[in-house]
Amino acid sequence: MAPAVAAELTRAARSALAAGARLDLAAPRPQGLRLTEEFAADLSHRLAGSPGFAVVEDFPVDAEDPRETEKAYWLFGLLLGRPVTQSRKADLLGRVEDRGADIASPVQRGYESSAALPFHADRTDVIGLLCVRPAVSGGLSRLVSSKAVHDLLLEERPDLLEVLHRPFPNDRRGEEQPGEAPWSSIPVFSRTGDSFATRYLRRFIEGSQRHASAPRLTERQLEAMAALDEVLDRPGVSLDMELRRGDLQLINNFHILHARTAFADGGGKGRLLLRLWLAFAGSPELPEHYASLYGAVAAGSYRGGVWAPGTIPAEFGRQVSELG
Template structure:
């Protein structure tokens, strides 16, 4: 992060905290941050097009008051998009750290464990991960182009690729709203007009089978996932990186899948990443299959997130550019 941008955000964060500001859905988009606006415009360009991700180094995380670092990140996020809730708790700035969660449980979240997480996507347009403290060992971040994996599968197993364009049942893991089905049918790969999107969480697909109402996975569907997983783990397909203190990784969630290796914490405070889920005004149009899970499918609309029961925001479906 350029020094002048860091300085501008530092000053704005202190002013916001002094005025009693805290991360909130109604937080206004910051104004008067010219240097940061120019910087964010370049981030948006890279996220919307090629390569679909960016790593920003030297984000200020050294403040004595951790709220200052959190506010810097929050203000940057507000300039990039609009935050959505990440869990039933309504957290807008998530803490990715080991809290002993069991990823084998259908009702516990992987970001609260130290286990390896296979390639997957999150329920949002853009994911931000800011490293506050790296692990003592492990915790390698891995990303892969969904289009690259798609095209390799097209060249090698076109018949199995066709299966991945059909809806797969996805377990909603108890995060559905009252009255909604406990699973959603969504393809792994989708095309709507000129828009391409990928959504793949094998654990959630297999977890759907605990619901009697979910369709049973066929042998062909399982074979297609096996072929996809084999390509995802093929040497040289993914880009693996270590996120160091002050590194911010931003990912276009529909163009890239991400994973994480297992990690171990040493003495003292353990690994901590701060996570933002952002609705993005340059996001693609999605097929109607996504509506039950994302709340809206129009390009550039406010959508996605995991919300507290009975409290979906009224802004779902509105253009992101009109909010804040």
């Protein structure tokens, strides 16, 4: 991030804090940040097209008051899209850190553990991860183009790729709304018109089997997932990177799968990434299978997130460009 952009964003964050502004879903899009808006617009084009991700270096994270860093990040996110909540706790700015969560548990979240996380997609259009403190060791971020993986399978195992284009049951891990089924049915790969989308969380697919009402996974589905995992783990398929202090990684969730290696912290404060989930004006149209999980499927619509019971926003389905 250019120093002039960082300075403009920092001034805006300080002003917002002085005015008592809080993180709020209804927060308006920031005005008067010409340099930051231009920078955010360039990033939006990169996210909507190729390569589908970006890493911003030198985001301002050195403020004595951590709220200043959080506010600057929040304001920047509002220039990229509209936030959605990330858990039933209604957190708008997630803290990716080791809190001792057990990823083997169907009701605990991987971002609160130090374990390795395999390639997966989150429940949003765009993911932002701002590194405030790196780990003492490990915690390598891994990205892979889901389109590239799709095309490798098309070349090598078109029979199994066909299976991955059909719906798989996904455990909703207790995050469904009252009256909804505890599992959803979504293909791993989807094409809707000119739009391409990927959703893959093998733990969630396998976790669906704890629900008697979910379809049983077939041998063919298990074989297809094994083939997909083999491609994902091939040397040279993924781009692996170390996120350093002040690095902001932005990911188009439907075009890029992400993973993380296990990490270890020393004494004192441990690894901390601040996470934003954003509905994005440049997001693709999704197949109807996504509707139960995302709330809306039209390209560029406000959707996704994990919401507390009964708190689905009325804005769901509206165009992101019309909000804020």
